[in-house]
Amino acid sequence: MAKENLNNVLVTGGDSFIGYHIVSKIVQTNPTCKISVLDLPTSLPRFPSVQYHDIDICDKPSVLAAIKQIQPQVIFHAACTYSLSLPAETHTRINLHGTLNVLEATQSVGTVKALVFHSSTSVIEDGSSPVINATEELPVLVAPEQKFPYPLSKALAEQAVLSANRKHGMVTVSLRPASCFGEANEEMIEKLIGVARSGRGNIQMGDGTNLYDFVYVENVADAHLLAAKALLRAVNQPPAEEQRVDGEAFHLTNDEPWLFWDFTREVAKQAGYEVKKGDIKVVPRWVGMSMAFLAEWSVWIVSGGKEPGLTRYGVRYSCFTRTISCEKAKRRLGYRPAISMQVGIERSVKWFLVSKKDSLKI
Template identity: 80%
Template sequence: MTEVDLHNVLVTGGDSFIGYHIVSKLLQTQPTCKISVLDIPTSLPRFPSVSYHDVDISSKPSVLTAIQKIKPQVIFHAACTYSLTLPAEAHSRINTNGTLNVLEAAKKVGTVKAFVFHSSSSVIEDGVSPVINATEDLPVLLAQKQRYPYPLSKALAEQAVLAANGTNGMLTVSLKPASCFGEANEEMMEKLISVARSGRANVQMGDGTNLYDFVYVGNVADAHILAAKALLRAHERAPGEDERVDGEAFHLTNDEPWLFWDFTRGC
């Protein structure tokens, strides 16, 4: 397999959990790559060799201005909100409309060859039915079947990303990780630690036999970079050649399901 180097990369959400790890992995594995980040500042430290653009992705003009300036070859779109406490409007504005803003700017700038979208495995879950040994053949749930704002916002964004495949020379892919854990996780890990410190780690719902999939954030970062390289190689692929990645969506897990309550207490 031909090795592919990344030359000019934009990471949206690079100041937040997933994007931060993508940037870190790029710095380790692509030393000559120009890296730009489009995000609002957070408490995470910034890398001195990375170019940062303080932009809210829900602002279409700001996104377009930044991407026209950067002219990226590859976009890793990881900017989103995960918090389930936010109203539906916030998920729609940031996760769905923000993705549409980045997609539109990517099409207009004309330099983007690979667009890797950070989606979520929750887009196939209805919050009630068990999902066991799920494959990519399971349908993505939209309204009315999807009742929850976060997965609905990600599902609509993923739909737009995959529909944009092949537009203006840009190939797209969607990665759908299970619940992510690891360093700098201010969503799940901090809540688990808070529950333990409050003395409620001995509380559980159900008999504790329910399996759950998790994925380490370093593996997620690796998957994003591998996907980008596959998209770049696909530009040279002969028609009908196997192992197509562009226009597809892939689930990501550690391939080792845990008992949910064992994982939460083990953290």
Template identity: 60%
Template sequence: MYRALESVLVTGGCGFVGYNIVAKILEIESTCQISVLDRPSSLPQFPTVQYFDVDVSSKEDVMAAVRKIRPRVVFHAACTYSLSLPPETHFRINTQGTVNVLKAVQTLGITKAFIYHSSSSVIEDGVSSFVNASEDFPVLLPPEQKFPYPHSKAIAENYVLSSNRKHGILTMSIRPTGAFGEADTEMTQRLLAVARSGRANVQMGDGKNLYDFLYIGNLVHAQLLAADALLGSQALTGGDSESEEKVDGEAFQITNDETWLFWDFTRAVAKESGYPVKRNEIKVIPMWVGMLLAFFAEWAVWILSFGRRESNLTRHGVRYSSLTRTFNINKAKKRLGYRPLFSMHEGLQRTVKWFVENEQKTK
């Protein structure tokens, strides 16, 4: 299905996206030499994978590791996205970390493909809804962009795409929408905790807002299609930079191609985990009340944790849960041949099963 990768570097391979990329490569290409550049996490490490305990924001450490790894393909998934972190942390890891990794592989003369794990949020302002958004939508920068995470990702994406065809490397950016799945310690784990606490019946707003989600198995499929397209692309010199078939130097939005109501998704997670919510049990909370509750929750957690933790209920999260966010992925379908391998229901089943099995292992 995919071309042989041979030698791969996965940055952020101890995190949600990177971990799943590594797992899939091991499944489809057992002889591939896989190296991970990341700080260790609670996720298990694969015995045949070489791990480098490196902070991507350290230029020297990244360079030393890359010289040992000498990868043919790079999946750059290392990033941080917690809203509780200061802006400088986002730019140190998401932006400077990307620059460090790309500059390091540029010095080798070996790497052929660099796939950047971006975010659909680079075209969002965090407060406005949009329908059927395509890659033609402008990438937002301040003052339109008020949040450090998408700002840091947007700058990094621009650097990656503007580096295309330099030093013999083809680059691409994959922009996933809200991803869920195995090893997701953010959205999925939080929704499971909400279901188990009996609060999955709570809904903020009228619940009519549509949303595009993405199962991790389909995101990994898109990443591998990206590598396949770059490795099989036209010669590095020449070619029509405006071609409708062009893949290198391009950004691609990826969804499950299956739009859901946002709150139907949260209740689907609860149902799959054994805590179904009946329609007559749904408690609708007006948005202004939700924002007020989130305000007090944020401050309470901040004070009690001395600023070290983020509240599960945030004003940004409440606001986001009321927005309509749908994307047009025709570009990925046409140029990458992307089609989801798993439906939303299949993804939810696989996700909850993974969490249940892993929780049993730790007991």
């Protein structure tokens, strides 16, 4: 069992959403573990017991120097960009090239036994079609099938990570959360609160019958630690194929699908802007797509490329079913979501109302 203990870990992206929660979970559950973070500073508070390296993941020489100095046993690679509004080259530079920098550094330092990669279920989605109870057996999409830059960059990075498994003394795994929410989640919760504050929380695109799988960030952090310990067990004693973790990808959800628009309205309710059933205004999907098309062109003409608040991509995602199976993670990692959707929403909204009450977007 001693070989499974986390004693010297590096969390890339540890000053940002997913990475911050991984650091917090290790601090809580492994108080003797040496924790280092490689990230650029953000507004999130830092932990006194953690060593921070203020480094851009795209700066290869600095990444190499930091990892040589830290000599980690385990790396949780969570550094990435999430915003769909960023240009394709930004996703490629951070999500793909940043990952390649980390992999190159691990090969040179020689101390890394396990690497856990934060991926996304979007690597199996084309962004235009529904997915129903999707498993890891579905193919990872790359160009030309994958037309969106964020999932493409994550897919290529994941391929590189899994290809590095059992090389240079290191085992690797990829975790693919579904739509992840929680404290410090500016891409989802903060925006939904802003929509509710603006009085638009009653707008619904489509008929509202589409189920969606989400996952609360603390459950994702739990899964990262489970995966790391499973990898450390597998370094010297690979398990039977049906229980294999290294070289594998795992979907993560709350195992509790919600109707997409019920989720958005629960966020509004917890923020103090409850939407009564009779106040819901349904916008047919085709109307939403037309509105988004006009919004995209209007903003493009004015700004020359800036993305509007309403996009066809967003309308599609809010209208189709997106359910993901996490049975493989449950079987092989022992993953069980400890925090329910309802509790996760309540915690997330409370954090934003307290921490960012003056800066929530409208």
